[in-house]
Amino acid sequence: MERIITRFVTALRERGIRVSPGESLDAVQALTFGGLSGRDSVKALLRLTLVKNMNDIPAFEEVFDRFFSTGQHGAVGLDATELLTAMIHIVEGERLKDEEYRTREKDDPLLIIDEEVTAEDLENLLAMAESDDDAAGAEIMVQIDGHRGKMDKPSPSDYAMKSPPTVAFSQGVIKPKVVPFTPEELADMQEVVSRMLVRIRKDVQRMKEMESRGKLHVIRTIQKNYRHGMVPFLLALRRKRKEKPRLVVLCDVSYSVSHATRFMLLLLHTLQNRLMHVRSFIFNRELAEITPMLRNMPVNCLLETIDRGEIVNLDDNSDFGNVFVEFKKKHLENLRGKPAFIIMGDARNNYNDANEWALEEMRERAGYMLWLTPEERETWHRGDCLMELYGTYCDRVEVARDVDELSRLVEDLFHTLYDHNDTRAWKGRRPEKKSEEPHDYRSYYTRKGGAAPAFDPTVRRQW
Amino acid sequence: MITELEVKDLLRRGGYIADETISTAVFLALRMEKPILIEGPPGVGKTGLAKTLSEVMDFPLVRLQCYEGIDEGKALYDWEYGKQLLYTQLLRTQLDSYLSESADLRAAVERLSAEESLFFSRNFLVQRPILRSFLSEKRSLLLIDEIDRSGDEFEALLLECLSDFQVSVPELGVIPARNRPLAILTSNGTRMISDALRRRCLFLYIGYPEFDREVAIVRARFPELCEGLARQMVEFLRKARELNLRKPPSVSETLDWAQVLSILHTKQLTPEVVANTVGVIAKHQADLQQVNELAAQVMG
Numbered sequence: 001m002e003r004i005i006t007r008f009v010t011a012l013r014e015r016g017i018r019v020s021p022g023e024s025l026d027a028v029q030a031l032t033f034g035g036l037s038g039r040d041s042v043k044a045l046l047r048l049t050l051v052k053n054m055n056d057i058p059a060f061e062e063v064f065d066r067f068f069s070t071g072q073h074g075a076v077g078l079d080a081t082e083l084l085t086a087m088i089h090i091v092e093g094e095r096l097k098d099e100e101y102r103t104r105e106k107d108d109p110l111l112i113i114d115e116e117v118t119a120e121d122l123e124n125l126l127a128m129a130e131s132d133d134d135a136a137g138a139e140i141m142v143q144i145d146g147h148r149g150k151m152d153k154p155s156p157s158d159y160a161m162k163s164p165p166t167v168a169f170s171q172g173v174i175k176p177k178v179v180p181f182t183p184e185e186l187a188d189m190q191e192v193v194s195r196m197l198v199r200i201r202k203d204v205q206r207m208k209e210m211e212s213r214g215k216l217h218v219i220r221t222i223q224k225n226y227r228h229g230m231v232p233f234l235l236a237l238r239r240k241r242k243e244k245p246r247l248v249v250l251c252d253v254s255y256s257v258s259h260a261t262r263f264m265l266l267l268l269h270t271l272q273n274r275l276m277h278v279r280s281f282i283f284n285r286e287l288a289e290i291t292p293m294l295r296n297m298p299v300n301c302l303l304e305t306i307d308r309g310e311i312v313n314l315d316d317n318s319d320f321g322n323v324f325v326e327f328k329k330k331h332l333e334n335l336r337g338k339p340a341f342i343i344m345g346d347a348r349n350n351y352n353d354a355n356e357w358a359l360e361e362m363r364e365r366a367g368y369m370l371w372l373t374p375e376e377r378e379t380w381h382r383g384d385c386l387m388e389l390y391g392t393y394c395d396r397v398e399v400a401r402d403v404d405e406l407s408r409l410v411e412d413l414f415h416t417l418y419d420h421n422d423t424r425a426w427k428g429r430r431p432e433k434k435s436e437e438p439h440d441y442r443s444y445y446t447r448k449g450g451a452a453p454a455f456d457p458t459v460r461r462q463w
Numbered sequence: 464m465i466t467e468l469e470v471k472d473l474l475r476r477g478g479y480i481a482d483e484t485i486s487t488a489v490f491l492a493l494r495m496e497k498p499i500l501i502e503g504p505p506g507v508g509k510t511g512l513a514k515t516l517s518e519v520m521d522f523p524l525v526r527l528q529c530y531e532g533i534d535e536g537k538a539l540y541d542w543e544y545g546k547q548l549l550y551t552q553l554l555r556t557q558l559d560s561y562l563s564e565s566a567d568l569r570a571a572v573e574r575l576s577a578e579e580s581l582f583f584s585r586n587f588l589v590q591r592p593i594l595r596s597f598l599s600e601k602r603s604l605l606l607i608d609e610i611d612r613s614g615d616e617f618e619a620l621l622l623e624c625l626s627d628f629q630v631s632v633p634e635l636g637v638i639p640a641r642n643r644p645l646a647i648l649t650s651n652g653t654r655m656i657s658d659a660l661r662r663r664c665l666f667l668y669i670g671y672p673e674f675d676r677e678v679a680i681v682r683a684r685f686p687e688l689c690e691g692l693a694r695q696m697v698e699f700l701r702k703a704r705e706l707n708l709r710k711p712p713s714v715s716e717t718l719d720w721a722q723v724l725s726i727l728h729t730k731q732l733t734p735e736v737v738a739n740t741v742g743v744i745a746k747h748q749a750d751l752q753q754v755n756e757l758a759a760q761v762m763g
Contacts, residue, residue: 020662026495033494034467034487041467044487052661054502054652054668229552233544295655 002028008067009050015063017056023049039068055296192407196267199411214238246337248366249280250287250327252345253306254318262303263406264344268294279335282306283323285316289331320347320386321355328358338367340413343394346375347387354386356393363393370413371397372406465493477515479508480672480679488667489516498625498646500610500656500664506713507669509649513606522604522645525596529613535620539630541589547582583634594630597640605644611654618660626663671704677717685721695732696720699761700744703754709747719743734758 005027009019026049034045043064051060220236228234249268251261261282268280279291288311293302305311341362363369371394373387380387391397400406470493471486481489489512492499501509517524527538551558558575565571590598596605610618624630625648628640648664650656672680674697681693697717704711712720720743729736737744737758745754 018658022662026497026665029495030491034491037467040483041487044484045491048484048488048491048665048667052500052658052664052666057668228545228548231548233548296652 001031005031008046008063011063011067012050012060015059017051017053017059017063019050023052026050042068055301192404196407196411246277246335246339247279247342248335248339249278249342250323250344251280251282252284252318252320253282253312253314254284254345255314261344264342265294265303265306267407267410279331279339281327281331282312283318284312284314285319285322286312287323287326287330288312317350318345318348319352320345320349320390321353321358324358324362325355328361332362332365335365338365340368340370341366342370342372342410342413344372346373346385347371347380347390348384349386351384354389356386356389359390359393368413368416369394369396370409372400372409373397374401375399465490473519474512474515475683477519478683479512479515480676480683481512482672482676484667485512485669488665491665492645492647495665496628496643498648498664499667500648500650500661501667501669502650502652503669504671504711504713505651506715507671508714509669510606510608512669513604513608513647513649516645516647517604517606520604520645522602523599524604524606525592525599525644526606526608527592528608529610529617531612531614533613533617535591537591538593538617538620539591539624540594540632541591542583542634543587543589547587550582550587585635588632588635593624594638596644597624597628597630597638597642599642599644602642603644605646607646607648609651610648610656611650611652615657618657622659622663625660671701672714674698674701677701677714680714681717681721684718685725688721688725689730692724692729692731693721696724699732699737699758702761703744703757706753706757708745708750708753710745710750712744716744732758732762734762737762 005024009024009027012019027046030045030049031042034041046064047057047060051057214237217236217238221232221234222230224234224236225232249264251264253261265280265282268278278294279289280294281287281289290302290306290311293305293311297305307314309315371387371391375385375387376399379385387397398409400409467486467490470490471481474481474486474489488499491497501512503509514524516522562571562574565574588594593605593607596603607621610621625646628643630638632638648660671677677697677700678690678693681688681697682690685693700712700717700720720740723740723743724736727736727740734755738755741751741754741758745751
């Protein structure tokens with residue numbers, strides 16, 4: 001039975017579902033407890049133990065139905081029902097009859113050889129389970145995400161070649177499909193994002209530290225320690241702010257800017273709820289919120305869905321004016337706090353109404369507004385581009401041509417946001433952060449004393 | 464040992480109509496002593512399952528409601544400083560006489576430190592929900608509700624508790640569970656739960672129920688409602704769920720509505736009935752309109 005589960009798990013992995021060795025062991029255990037009373041119950045048992053994400057459930061169903069289907073497996077000639085009965089025999093502790101051995105041997109002698117290795121296989125599994133790693137930090141997650149795209153395209157391993165059901169099976173399932181990101185592209189982007197995440201993390205850490213800092217709230221402290229005879233065991237502090245910064249992103253997904261948008265989506269996917277509250281929208285002519293999808297879908301899936309035009313129609317021309325009005329009507333009222341806006345797009349309005357009043361109202365509700373455009377400044381006044389008009393309502397308009405620039409700009413924005421949320425106490429401490437940066441210690445003694453501190457634009461911004 | 468069908472029967476007796484997956488999950492959790500992580504839209508009976516289970520299995524329910532900023536002092540254990548202080552105050556005379564026997568200061572300190580464990584004993588440990596359920600005399604049901612509201616740190620804190628059923632207190636060492644509780648974690652999916660935690664749990668997704676099961680749920684709770692009306696309202700709500708509402712009506716809304724209709728002694732659904740009771744189903748102003756339109760379209 002272990003062998004069949006291992007194969008089934010391999011099939012699931014080929015389909016892109018992450019299954020750890022520990023989970024395979026769980027599945028085996030569950031099957032021994034639950035018995036093989038029926039197809040549905042086996043399916044339920046396997047699903048409960050192997051699938052840990054609701055987005056993977058449809059894929060699991062498909063794999064299960066194919067793996068344990070009663071149909072023929074083409075040239076291989078091995079029936080899944082036969083496998084299932086064999087499985088039941090093994091579970092119930094019965095050995096296979098001689099003739100069954102022989103027929104199976106005739107089909108494929110490798111199966112019998114496999115039979116003998118099972119115990120060892122299981123031991124291997126156990127060993128792998130122990131080395132299982134739980135410290136899933138943000139970076140690791142990002143790296144794992146990076147490999148997800150690659151998983152979709154299986155490279156047939158030696159083991160897969162040996163086991164006939166797997167071969168027959170993978171040939172059937174894997175359809176040629178368009179991968180929106182090539183794996184290399186994805187890995188590159190992931191790397192940029194993960195590096196950026198590490199840097200932003202520092203800021204978040206700082207914010208957390210600040211939350212546990214503040215002036216003593218004398219009255220509340222006394223109240224809190226009343227039952228301790230006024231000995232201040234528990235402190236109550238005056239705190240300024242507890243909320244994470246909020247971010248609203250509007251992304252143009254028309255073809256002209258699609259490469260930048262993709263990176264943005266990937267970035268949002270990683271940031272979503274990890275560091276800040278993000279609400280993300282995409283638009284072309286109409287506007288659609290994708291926040292829940294970003295939370296629950298692998299990024300490649302989401303991009304595919306967008307590329308198929310299921311969320312917003314991609315054949316339309318982009319219409320910024322309409323989008324701003326729609327946003328104002330539907331979403332502006334229920335944005336909490338003063339979120340920062342990022343708008344991505346080339347501001348090419350295709351000669352529709354500009355509706356800049358809507359943007360102005362958005363500006364009033366926003367803490368900060370950043371416009372990212374992939375076009376050079378020289379071309380802004382040409383044709384239907386409204387960048388100059390829209391730009392007047394933004395705090396900053398920046399040109400982002402490639403991934404590196406985009407990541408730098410977004411990181412900048414985060415710094416601004418976190419600075420913005422710093423309490424006054426922290427501002428006094430800012431120079432300390434400077435000293436964390438690597439010094440060239442050789443020049444330390446040769447430098448003239450009392451040099452004027454370098455001008456720091458980030459400090460300037462707070463005045 | 465209990466079987467899967469018995470679980471289903473037990474739940475049914477408690478008024479919870481479970482499908483095969485749910486009952487299997489409960490059965491497995493009982494046999495494998497693994498926690499269940501339940502995900503699904505709000506109001507489909509995630510918390511309800513835990514409550515019903517605690518009733519029918521006669522496991523005392525220990526509930527931990529998660530929120531942003533929950534920490535070990537709220538979830539696992541805490542030291543009772545006040546009590547510690549009070550004891551030192553009250554025992555002062557005893558301590559004085561006890562320490563006066565020692566020759567010099569050094570000896571006194573040594574003598575006192577030998578008794579240190581007295582002040583960091585279980586006596587002064589406040590049991591918070593998780594520890595309480597671990598140490599309960601009977602096997603209990605630990606419900607960790609809406610775990611997606613808590614932070615990453617809290618999730619990491621749960622890892623030890625849920626995989627090994629033990630709590631590490633630095634001053635006391637490891638406290639293993641006296642009776643391993645049946646742990647149920649629920650999540651509305653507003654935040655991704657880390658894979659490390661998912662791996663330690665059986666994952667159960669409860670979605671909106673199929674037509675027959677939803678009718679059965681309504682019938683089980685409100686037997687006075689006639690079968691025809693129950694079918695009609697469930698059918699209507701299933702259509703409403705496809706409307707792309709901001710808050711689609713869930714099973715809890717179905718039950719609320721059933722209650723309202725049974726109070727009003729309604730015999731059949733009409734657009735007027737829907738219009739009068741629409742506030743039970745739709746929870747946003749924009750949704751009200753859409754539901755009313757659907758009613759006019761379906762029944763008109």
